[in-house]
Amino acid sequence: MIDTTPAVQAFRSSILHCVRDPGEQDDTAVEYLEDGLLLVSGGRVEAIGPADELLKNLPDSISVQDYRGKLIVPGFIDTHVHYPQTDMIASYGSQLLEWLNNYTFPTERQFSDAAHAADTADFFISELLRNGTTSALVLGTVHTESVDAFFETARRRGLRMIAGKVLMDRNCPEYLRDTPETGYSDSKALIERWHGQARLQYAITPRFAPTSTERQLQLAGQLAAEHPDTFVHTHVAENVREVEWVAELFPKSRSYLDVYDQFNLLRDRSVLAHCIHLDTEDRKRLASSGAAMAFCPTSNLFLGSGLFDLSAAQSVGARVGLGTDVGAGTSFSMLQTLSEAYKVSQMAGQSLSPYRALYLATLGSARSLYIDEHVGNLAVNKEADFVLLDWQSTPLLSRRMQAAKTLKEKLFALFMLGDDRAVRKTFIQGQCAHDRDAG
Structure with a gap:
């Protein structure tokens, strides 16, 4: 089978990952991009950052997969x-x-x-x-x-x-x-x-x-x-x-x-x-x-x-x-x-x-598991295993999100109320391996 995957893939969404252990207090241990862009090349993260900055230098030939309103986290x-x-x-x-x-x-x-x-x-x-x-x-x-x-x-x-x-x-x-x-x-x-x-x-x-x-x-x-x-x-x-x-x-x-x-x-x-x-x-x-x-x-x-x-x-x-x-x-x-x-x-x-x-x-x-050099967050050159989460996957979650005032509150509600329905897509090395809505 001929591989038709583009040389560079671009995913636009809110993005959240940890750069170190946040303990119970260190909010600076996470990186959050309200409108972020994740670039993947050869199954690895090539770049991550604010969408408005990265899009300026993105060639017109690269199609952006637009998931605004959703959340990308590491697998x-x-x-x-x-x-x-x-x-x-x-x-x-x-x-x-x-x-x-x-x-x-x-x-x-x-x-x-x-x-x-x-x-x-x-x-x-x-x-x-x-x-x-x-x-x-x-x-x-x-x-x-x-x-x-x-x-x-x-x-x-x-x-x-x-x-x-x-x-x-x-x-x-x-x-x-x-x-x-x-x-x-x-x-x-x-x-x-x-x-x-x-x-x-x-x-x-x-x-x-x-x-x-x-x-x-x-x-x-x-x-x-x-x-x-x-x-x-x-x-x-x-x-x-x-x-x-x-x-x-x-x-x-x-x-x-x-x-x-x-x-x-x-x-x-x-x-x-x-x-x-x-x-x-x-x-x-x-x-x-x-x-x-x-x-x-x-x-x-x-x-x-x-x-x-x-x-x-x-x-x-x-x-x-x-x-x-x-x-x-x-x-x-x-x-x-x-x-x-x-x-x-x-x-x-x-x-x-x-x-x-x-x-x-x-x-x-x-x-x-001593595999953090490969996976665990979305740092540049890590393997691009990630998940697209749906804040509004159920009526209850959707209603709860309307009342949430902070990212922490939204994330906590997602953890308390979410299940497999909240997983919109799962990506392995940048390739979609599960699509909730397919077929």
């Missing part, structure tokens, strides 16, 4: 999500351990079938794009077929994605069990096949400490040492009963987090989901290692796991990103996830400003 980045759990989202009842046995493990059994894995991966990625998510850290299943299917779909669609095969050699059904040696060799083969291909990267993925023996965790740490630019992706301290179980299984470890530290799995590019039931020493160690926390509010509320302490994470300088954690998480929408993150913060007596919320879903998540 959302999901730091923790299970693609095989797409079909079991919103499964009723129980807390973490029962939920895994009742729903998760039987669902994941199906992913030995490459055709089923490919079909699910295709739907999953379409759903991400429909919700404005352009990059994610994704768990497969224990089956290599699940990872091959996901990466092949992501490569075909040109996405920046990180994923890996789950490692489990105990405390799970026999039909989902690997061994330390097969887990190591299968993961190594997947790294060699996919890591660094196109925009794809690999994550070494022990599911969580209880489902891996010490030998499996040892080999996972060895694999991480052999491939230092890969990721490590797992869960920690999600549920009180889970934490107690880990203490029984690993009596020599000071804490749940310390289990991973002892097996050299705590480092930069390590991402640990949940991080609810950590103490101060754990948080400091996690931050100093360069690892990141994935804040998964909808999942934590759905399973009754607890409230993430964002202020405590900030106080030790930990990297924090946002995760939907589908299928325990109840929505692919990062807008809805931000709504729940705000409520979790409220319950904990903390605050989450609209600009900090935007940071968590974009540049903060990119920094957590």
Whole structure:
């Protein structure tokens, strides 16, 4: 197929992105252009600025895509999500351990079938794009077929994605069990096949400490040492009963987090989901290692796991990103996830400003995944993954916007009331990958 994409593309709209972490006070950490122009060339941002200034020097041959009245933001980045759990989202009842046995493990059994894995991966990625998510850290299943299917779909669609095969050699059904040696060799083969291909990267993925023996965790740490630019992706301290179980299984470890530290799995590019039931020493160690926390509010509320302490994470300088954690998480929408993150913060007596919320879903998540040199905001030469948001996507939002007096008020209302309907278009490297109104 002949590429007919113009050498330079121009997008006119309101534009908002973070240039650094705004915390709760620093409004100068965001750049907002009421009438902005975004120029894209070769899939990267060539220029960004006020439309009246950039249009003066824009050749007449370049057609401007005019989206005035809408808002362009960087693509959302999901730091923790299970693609095989797409079909079991919103499964009723129980807390973490029962939920895994009742729903998760039987669902994941199906992913030995490459055709089923490919079909699910295709739907999953379409759903991400429909919700404005352009990059994610994704768990497969224990089956290599699940990872091959996901990466092949992501490569075909040109996405920046990180994923890996789950490692489990105990405390799970026999039909989902690997061994330390097969887990190591299968993961190594997947790294060699996919890591660094196109925009794809690999994550070494022990599911969580209880489902891996010490030998499996040892080999996972060895694999991480052999491939230092890969990721490590797992869960920690999600549920009180889970934490107690880990203490029984690993009596020599000071804490749940310390289990991973002892097996050299705590480092930069390590991402640990949940991080609810950590103490101060754990948080400091996690931050100093360069690892990141994935804040998964909808999942934590759905399973009754607890409230993430964002202020405590900030106080030790930990990297924090946002995760939907589908299928325990109840929505692919990062807008809805931000709504729940705000409520979790409220319950904990903390605050989450609209600009900090935007940071968590974009540049903060990119920094957590060490991909902020590529994505996370719309700085010049970044990959042009971005979302066109519709302030008036529903009658309620439209009415609420009429009463909003400031950008912060509008943005906060969008996060509280928005969902996939607010995503007008999603762009991958400057190309439209989802159009809400098409067909």
